[in-house]
Amino acid sequence: MANNTTTSIKANFSDFGLHPTILKAVSEAGYSSPTPIQALALPNIMDGHDVMGAAQTGTGKTAAFTLPLLHRLLPMANTSASPARHPVRALILTPTRELADQVAENAIMYSKYTNLRCAVVFGGVDINPQREALQRGCEVLIATPGRLLDHIEQRNVNLSQVGILVLDEADRMLDMGFLPDLERIVSLLPKQRQGLLFSATFSKEIRRLGLNFLNNPKEIKVAQSNTTADTITQIAYSLSGKQKRAAVAHIIKSRKLNQVIVFSNTRIGASRLARELLNDGIKADAIHGDKSQAERTKTLDSFKAGDLEALVATDVAARGLDVAGVPCVINYDLPFNAEDYVHRIGRTGRAGSSGQAISFYTPDDERLLSDIEKLIKTPIEKARLSLPSGKGRARKEPQDELFYKPYVPSESFDQSKQPSRQSGRLGDNKKSVGILLGGK
Ligand code: AMP
Numbered sequence: 356m357a358n359n360t361t362t363s364i365k366a367n368f369s370d371f372g373l374h375p376t377i378l379k380a381v382s383e384a385g386y387s388s389p390t391p392i393q394a395l396a397l398p399n400i401m402d403g404h405d406v407m408g409a410a411q412t413g414t415g416k417t418a419a420f421t422l423p424l425l426h427r428l429l430p431m432a433n434t435s436a437s438p439a440r441h442p443v444r445a446l447i448l449t450p451t452r453e454l455a456d457q458v459a460e461n462a463i464m465y466s467k468y469t470n471l472r473c474a475v476v477f478g479g480v481d482i483n484p485q486r487e488a489l490q491r492g493c494e495v496l497i498a499t500p501g502r503l504l505d506h507i508e509q510r511n512v513n514l515s516q517v518g519i520l521v522l523d524e525a526d527r528m529l530d531m532g533f534l535p536d537l538e539r540i541v542s543l544l545p546k547q548r549q550g551l552l553f554s555a556t557f558s559k560e561i562r563r564l565g566l567n568f569l570n571n572p573k574e575i576k577v578a579q580s581n582t583t584a585d586t587i588t589q590i591a592y593s594l595s596g597k598q599k600r601a602a603v604a605h606i607i608k609s610r611k612l613n614q615v616i617v618f619s620n621t622r623i624g625a626s627r628l629a630r631e632l633l634n635d636g637i638k639a640d641a642i643h644g645d646k647s648q649a650e651r652t653k654t655l656d657s658f659k660a661g662d663l664e665a666l667v668a669t670d671v672a673a674r675g676l677d678v679a680g681v682p683c684v685i686n687y688d689l690p691f692n693a694e695d696y697v698h699r700i701g702r703t704g705r706a707g708s709s710g711q712a713i714s715f716y717t718p719d720d721e722r723l724l725s726d727i728e729k730l731i732k733t734p735i736e737k738a739r740l741s742l743p744s745g746k747g748r749a750r751k752e753p754q755d756e757l758f759y760k761p762y763v764p765s766e767s768f769d770q771s772k773q774p775s776r777q778s779g780r781l782g783d784n785k786k787s788v789g790i791l792l793g794g795k
Contacts, residue, residue, distance in 0.1 A: 368422075371397045374429050376468035377422055384464060390415035391577040397423050403549055405572035407565045411555045412524075412701035414577055417461045420447075420521050420551050425466050427519065427549075428494050432470040441472050441492025442516040446544070448500055448537065450527040452477040452648055453655065458523060459497045471495060478502040479648030486511045500528070500536035507543065514540070519549045522568065526554040526561055526694070534564075541568055555701065556694050587700055589733075591714040591724060592740040599687055599715050600628065601742055604635040606713065607664060612683050614658070616702050617667045619643075620688040628687060629667040639665035670695050686714035689723040693730040 392410040400423035410416040449455045459475035474493035476485040489511045506512045550569040554561050619625035622643040632639035640654045658666040684703045703710025716724050
């Protein structure tokens, strides 16, 4: 694997030599200067290198790969109406529907002054409009792995001209069991391509994935892996389980927070907390894997529009959500997996703005909290939260044992339900860089 890059940091987007049509869209997005990951990734990707980027969410990593990717595709942009003139040339894989949708929104925004076409496919929604979009042709395809395989099986899409592959939030794709799907998809791509992999954290498994799917990648890092942005203040309140609901309501009301993401470990817990917060007079709704895609999109849109004060979410549903300026994230339950803490609190303190991450812990959670501190290599300030009297009284706990079951993803990554997808094997994926695209 190549050494970390030493590219000098450029202060303006115009310093990179990005095509003027892309610069115009960037300027309209209101970005005055590149974020650190962008400053490192842009020149390397524009030069055709494979890249492994360690960047936590909120660092501007979507633009870090989308802008140079569009720039490299521009020579192939054309105004022909023929679908054959618009083959898929860049494939961006993401772990969740929401992230796919957000990356697509970004790609569409940055490419709006070009003749490149972007399309997005993900599960949980009608496949037919997606089939039509694929049949019309698109140079940039953003997809979740399961739904992409559905389209491949239905022969709606041909990946034989893909010159750039992006694996976004690759760590989460592995966590969600997508490796066999990824291997199957990658086996269908040309061996000569540029490969880009982004992950909040660099584990051994991610490095192995990089070795298999990328060709001598440049490793770029903007923060130590498994660290949290220093724009986020972190605090943990010691509470009993029965005080937690009152504590969320108290924090939201007393601090006049108008946009908070609250994390629950279970789907049922998320729905229940959202209902309870509503009863407490807080505009709240839940987003989790038991909700239909239409419900999830509607809830997310309300939250983004400022119509909801609290979005109660499970990890998978919230993964990659980019809601500008969320001032506060509350871990109602501490995550079982310490890396999820990094992802969760990455919802706040995005792109340089400040944010607050509040966690609740009970005496039973102390080990989880110390696992998190070990991972992020920083002690989290512990404090007591004084609740108004009468708050947090004992209440009858539900007897349904399902309520206590930890959240288990159930989307298309349930491998046992997808035997046909297990058969794909990664062949020889070593490749030379960007030949298709005329890179070095
Ligand atoms: P991401 O890490 O890609 O999810 O991006 C987080 C947020 O930062 C998004 O809302 C982007 O629109 C925003 N963003 C990306 N690049 C920049 C930039 N150079 N300056 C300011 N904001 C940015």
